[in-house]
Amino acid sequence: MIKIRVLGSAAGGGFPQWNCNCDNCTGVRTGGLDAISRTQSSIAVSTNGEDWLLINASPDIRKQILDFPGLQPNRARRDTGIRAVLLIDSQIDHTTGLLMLRENDKPLDIYCSRMVYQDLTSGFPVLRMLDHYCGVNWHEVTVGGESFGVEGIEGAEFSAFALSSKAPPYSPHRNDPHPGDNIGLRIKDKVGGGSVFYAPGLASIEPHLTPAMNASDLLLVDGTCWTDDEMERREVGTRRSLAMGHLPQSGPGGMIEALKPFERQHKVLIHINNTNPMLVENSPERAELTRAGIEVSRDGMELEV
Numbered sequence: 001m002i003k004i005r006v007l008g009s010a011a012g013g014g015f016p017q018w019n020c021n022c023d024n025c026t027g028v029r030t031g032g033l034d035a036i037s038r039t040q041s042s043i044a045v046s047t048n049g050e051d052w053l054l055i056n057a058s059p060d061i062r063k064q065i066l067d068f069p070g071l072q073p074n075r076a077r078r079d080t081g082i083r084a085v086l087l088i089d090s091q092i093d094h095t096t097g098l099l100m101l102r103e104n105d106k107p108l109d110i111y112c113s114r115m116v117y118q119d120l121t122s123g124f125p126v127l128r129m130l131d132h133y134c135g136v137n138w139h140e141v142t143v144g145g146e147s148f149g150v151e152g153i154e155g156a157e158f159s160a161f162a163l164s165s166k167a168p169p170y171s172p173h174r175n176d177p178h179p180g181d182n183i184g185l186r187i188k189d190k191v192g193g194g195s196v197f198y199a200p201g202l203a204s205i206e207p208h209l210t211p212a213m214n215a216s217d218l219l220l221v222d223g224t225c226w227t228d229d230e231m232e233r234r235e236v237g238t239r240r241s242l243a244m245g246h247l248p249q250s251g252p253g254g255m256i257e258a259l260k261p262f263e264r265q266h267k268v269l270i271h272i273n274n275t276n277p278m279l280v281e282n283s284p285e286r287a288e289l290t291r292a293g294i295e296v297s298r299d300g301m302e303l304e305v
């Protein structure tokens with residue numbers, strides 16, 4: 001059995017975002033909307049319920065650990081349930097939490113692609129910085145779907161797939177995309193056979209992803225924006241969802257439509273931007289998702305495959 005704990009279900013900025021007065025952020029702050037707050041994008045995965053792989057390290061990690069005692073056992077004076085960290089990209093919402101793990105009593109085992117490693121040792125040199133604290137053991141993740149294991153998470157088989165996306169603004173190759181800038185991840189239980197496909201940044205369901213998604217029981221995928229021009233609609237910016245590497249849910253070719261062929265899969269959206277109308281529990285957008293058999297993740301949600 002693979003246990004998945006959603007530590008943070010929001011996209012970068014969280015919900016509400018610190019400086020945002022859009023209808024959603026105002027509504028959740030004042031209690032005027034039927035919506036709950038969410039921390040930034042991260043999940044934890046375990047096969048034995050004791051040793052956890054942190055997938056993405058969000059700036060909200062301190063609160064996320066406090067909210068999930070499983071990550072902070074008391075077997076020694078200094079202790080953690082986090083055995084390793086896997087990064088799906090080098091974006092701020094997925095990597096700045098690494099700085100908060102600097103007190104680790106041994107080098108952090110970090111699994112990521114060569115591209116992400118390069119970004120995190122150049123444009124945002126967080127791994128170099130950690131060398132002055134706990135240190136880092138880098139395990140290279142190859143991105144062609146080859147299976148690999150993670151030390152401490154015995155019983156799970158991992159495979160990573162390159163996604164067409166963009167590296168972050170501080171990446172040395174921001175305007176020159178490479179395979180591995182962003183990955184989708186499949187995690188399979190070697191014993192029971194169940195599996196999850198996880199991709200919080202998914203601009204499209206590319207043909208090379210379909211077999212892995214078809215073979216998975218749970219699809220935990222990009223829920224960033226409802227429409228491509230959502231930021232503009234909310235008058236909070238001009239960045240477009242697709243340009244940021246996130247397929248919007250609604251409309252022709254959107255995520256709801258793209259997920260339709262996956263009939264037997266449990267479908268859950270994650271990495272939700274604070275502008276997304278589906279965050280409102282009693283919204284028509286949420287009702288549309290429910291009719292399509294798609295759930296919206298929340299912090300603390302537990303899933304099993």
Ligand code: MLT
Pocket residue numbers: 011012013091092093201244245
């Ligand atoms: C993304 O998912 O596109 C980024 O995390 C955006 C951001 O910088 O917050």
Ligand code: MN
Pocket residue numbers: 011012041091093094271
């Ligand atoms: Mn993000």
Ligand code: ZN
Pocket residue numbers: 016017020021022023024025026274275
């Ligand atoms: Zn907002």
